[in-house]
Amino acid sequence: MKTTSLEEVQRIFKVQKAKYSPSNPPSYEERMDRLKRADKLIRDHWPEFIQTLQEDFGSRDSDQIFGADILSPLFHGKHVRDHLAQWMKPERKSSGLLGLVGQKTYILNEPLGVIGIVTPFNAPVSLAFDPAIEALAAGNSVMIKVTESTPRTADFMQKLVAKYFKEEEMAVVTGEADVSACFAALPWDKMVFTGGSEIGKKILAAAAPNLTPVVLELGGKCPAVVLPDADIRAAAPRISLGRTGNAGQVCLAVDYALVPETKLEALIQQIVEVDQQAFPTMINNPKVSSIINQAGYNRIVGYIEEAKAAGCRIIQVNPANEKLPDPETRKIPLTIVVNPGENLQVSKYEIFGPVLSIYSYKHLDEAIAFINKHEKPLGLYVFGKDKNDIRKVVSSTSSGGVTVNDITLHAGTNTMGFGGVGYSGMGRYKGGILGYKAFCNEKAVYEQGLMGRFTASFLVPFATDRPRSMMRRMVGIKSQPR
Template sequence: MLKISEFTSEAATVLQRLVAQYLDPSVLTVVTGEADVSAAFSALPWDKFVFTGGSETGKKILASAAPNLTPVILELGGKNPAIVLPDADKALAAKKIARSRSGNSGQICLDTDYALVPKNQLNDYIDRITQELTTAFPTYHNNPEFSALINDGAFKRISAVLDEAKRAGTTLITINPNREEMPDAQARLMPFTLAINPDPKLRVAQEEMFGPVLSIFSYETLDEAISLINTHEKSLALYIFGQNQRQIDQILSQTSSGGVDINELFFHAGSHEMGFGGVGYSGMGRYKGGKLGFEAFSNPKSVYKQGRLAKFTSRFMVPIHNPRDVDQYQRLMGIHLNNH
């Protein structure tokens, strides 16, 4: 059974109709409804429950499943960092970071949430990322390649985050090459925005953005960058750009995340050997990928059939009173019994 988010009600209705048209309900059934339906759905005594969404909702899912001891797989999100080493290919790193933030207007769980770049290269990366986004999205309105935010709540949340950052004096770079009327609340269109070295206490630095906002932090030492990453909850993904293997190994050993890509994005999620999932705040369990995915939804039930030893083991189920039987039992089992 599949419960689709109430935030995508139209897609849910279409999927429900198509599944009912082509599949028997005993094989697959799609359920739609608001938050109350979701709450009832997660409280049912499932053999296995999978949820993908926000971390705070994931906590509620676990609480609902606990009374039934339902095993739960959570694929959540978090603030995925991209750490750029001094020897990284600048053009490659800037392009991949910009494009990863722009997919579905940043509404993908594996998107880069913030980037850390060497302090003496900060302006260069700002220029490169800005140019990449300008080239990819010269316009926003009537652009089939650009996505609106999913609902009014998401639009209001991102607006509030940026307003707070602006009031705090954060340098915000709005990428709007065609000088369109943006943000557009009615169409839920939000331009790409870069937040440069925001105060770590601000929402833009604390919350998963899940929208077209990319924070860029500068660092002087690798220890400083790693320390900033570790102030956040464990992320679903971490991206490293660079060639220095010693520095790469340091990042891998001193940070924790669901998965890591080096000089690439997202590819770790397609692993058929490891599966895909988070750790801690970004989730638990793995369920994607071949044999591992099959095992995630299977219960390895052991079945033992006794053979010739049945006549011996049956007597062990009752108290032993005859001393000779005690001696025989000890020799057979290789143990020593006391007088009791």
């Protein structure tokens, strides 16, 4: 991977800062031109993106890459282009009866300036371009730091962005931890970071001296609650394939499942059957993703070994009886850990790998209490039919979002926004006008009307008792202390 020097990172940032001026924000036509170029960049080069990501991972399903990295910015970008003209109009706000005498109140959504975006390895293309699309639509310039864990993709993205954009519009920088630290410490007008919660803390610390507002898209242990009346045959494929997609290296993947004791064995059996059919072999199977690097592989294997040593029931789905986990290909089979102790790493930490913990419960309140004992997750999934039980889980827990009788779909809409809460993140983007506003300053504007003749009399000190009396009557206070 070509490393961008720290001096070059700072130089590009200064170029973008110098180019932006509140007195001359990009026009609608300029913004649309940038959005169309971003669309063309991805549309014209998506096969190369798939190739570079496969090379970076060692093994990764091309359909997985298309769905995770290509589909979203193309689909999302079209929605933004279709609605941008409307979003750029001033938003009229009610002035009440004062509107009859000429008062006007409205919101102007103005650009913030220069936006910094830091991508993770699991979907570096979409998690760069999804926020960049909204930032460009809002009239900002963008700098992207692509993770060093996908060096080929980082180099390719840097080359393409330089071809399609002037560096004062959008630029990509690459490098190791020193570049990331330099990038995070710059005085952005806003920064977006997607990654682990512990690194998120460091990003916030780096941003604090500049009071940089930060959108953190983190993760956490996303639970699936299987209700007593759930259709196990419908829930199992979503839980299983959602866990093994990209080898579990997805922030919204099901980290653990909670299931009634009476349905525990049925769920395990169905999950195993689904996985066996999907992946009859692993080591030489291009449909099976590798863990991104050796450190990640060692960490996940260590979690499994600790659970085994603790006496946990472990089910490893390995229909071809291959020698797995395999350190050479960094492939790990779906590994189910049943009722692990809360002191174990599989229970404490986001796994980000193909390991699924399953906990059994007697009463639904136990499952809800279990979720609420832990940090708030990015996503929560509920499977069942009873509307009262579904409503109970949704209203009695806190998470970034919820999908009922499926997984992750709440994050794929263009209207609700995607984000976490607490340990799983802060802020939202990719949500239609909500996402657009994430990269705007919502400037409130008040234009005075005929009442301007009288408002000066309300400036202290009052010349008469009348404004004092009027102010107190407005809030129901009759006494007149002076």
